[in-house]
Amino acid sequence: xxxxxxxxxxxxxxxxxxxxxxxxxxxxxxxxxxxxxxxxxxxxxxxxxxxxxxxxxxxxxxxxxxxxxxxxxxxxxxxxxxxxxxxxxxxxxxxxxxxxxxxxxxxxxxxxxxxxxxxxxxxxxxxxxxxxxxxxxxxxxxxxxxxxxxxxxxxxxxxxxxxxxxxxxxxxxxxxxxxxxxxxxx
Numbered sequence: 001x002x003x004x005x006x007x008x009x010x011x012x013x014x015x016x017x018x019x020x021x022x023x024x025x026x027x028x029x030x031x032x033x034x035x036x037x038x039x040x041x042x043x044x045x046x047x048x049x050x051x052x053x054x055x056x057x058x059x060x061x062x063x064x065x066x067x068x069x070x071x072x073x074x075x076x077x078x079x080x081x082x083x084x085x086x087x088x089x090x091x092x093x094x095x096x097x098x099x100x101x102x103x104x105x106x107x108x109x110x111x112x113x114x115x116x117x118x119x120x121x122x123x124x125x126x127x128x129x130x131x132x133x134x135x136x137x138x139x140x141x142x143x144x145x146x147x148x149x150x151x152x153x154x155x156x157x158x159x160x161x162x163x164x165x166x167x168x169x170x171x172x173x174x175x176x177x178x179x180x181x182x183x184x185x186x
Contacts (some may be wrong), residue, residue, distance in 0.1 A: 006052055006115050007151070012145065013053040020055050022142055023078045024048045027057035031076040038169035041065060045165025047158040052150025055142075057081040058098070058158035060134075062166040068186030072102055073161070075134040075153055080147035093140040097155025100184045103128025104156070106161050107179050 005013055027046060028034065036044045041064045048057035067090040075098040084090050107126040113117045119125035164175040171185055 005130075008053065010166070011053060013149065015054050015094050019080050019142075019144070020050055023055045023057040027076055027078040028140055030078065030138065031059035031061075031074075032058060035156065036061075038166075039051060039168055039172075043166040043168070043170025045162040045167070045169055046118060047161030047165060049154075049158050049161075051154045051157065052152070053147075054082075054149040054151060054154040056154045056158050057164045058155070060159060060162040060166045062163065062170050064167065064170045064185050066186055067182055069109075070106070070167075070180065072134040074136045074160060075102075076164075077137065077139045077159070079139070079151065079154070080125055080142040080144050080146070081151050081154070082144050084141055084151075085148060087141065088157055090141070091139045092109075093151045093156040095137045097153070098131045098132050098137045099128050100131060100156075101110075101156045101159035102112045102163065105160055105178055106132050107181050115159050 018039050033044065033046065038044055044059060046057065057078045060072060061074045063073060064069040064102045077094040077098060079090070079094060081090065089123070106128065167173065167175050167185065173185060175183055177183060
């Protein structure tokens with residue numbers, strides 16, 4: 001099997017489903033998953049994945065009003081990135097990943113006309129505004145003695161998936177296309 005392990009031998013960074021399960025369990029615990037009810041415009045979603053040899057689980061809480069307005073009160077990120085050398089730096093990466101993911105989900109779209117990209121810079125590609133971003137992002141680390149792994153990008157994908165799951169839990173509507181600006185939530 002041709003398996004991408006980011007250039008590292010699989011023996012050095014093996015896939016460990018116990019670590020993936022552990023980040024999910026901690027995310028559920030830290031977010032109060034079991035106590036939360038969804039529906040009626042309020043929802044909670046969860047997702048997990050492995051990338052850059054790190055294991056990440058994200059829980060996203062949403063509120064969708066009658067007009068389809070979306071608020072994200074809280075994102076909980078749980079990471080197992082092996083030994084974490086600089087916790088403040090890693091926490092900042094995952095806080096930023098939550099905001100980046102929400103921004104991409106809401107308005108992140110690259111379009112082309114006649115083979116040329118229409119967006120040239122941030123004046124034509126909207127990034128998350130303060131009102132779009134999660135109001136609170138909590139980051140939790142799973143203690144690990146495994147080798148250190150990546151922390152830049154791994155926080156983005158599970159937030160996107162958890163956000164879509166939370167919207168479904170809140171509204172009963174599946175997100176089938178991004179950005180969300182193309183989807184009617186009400």
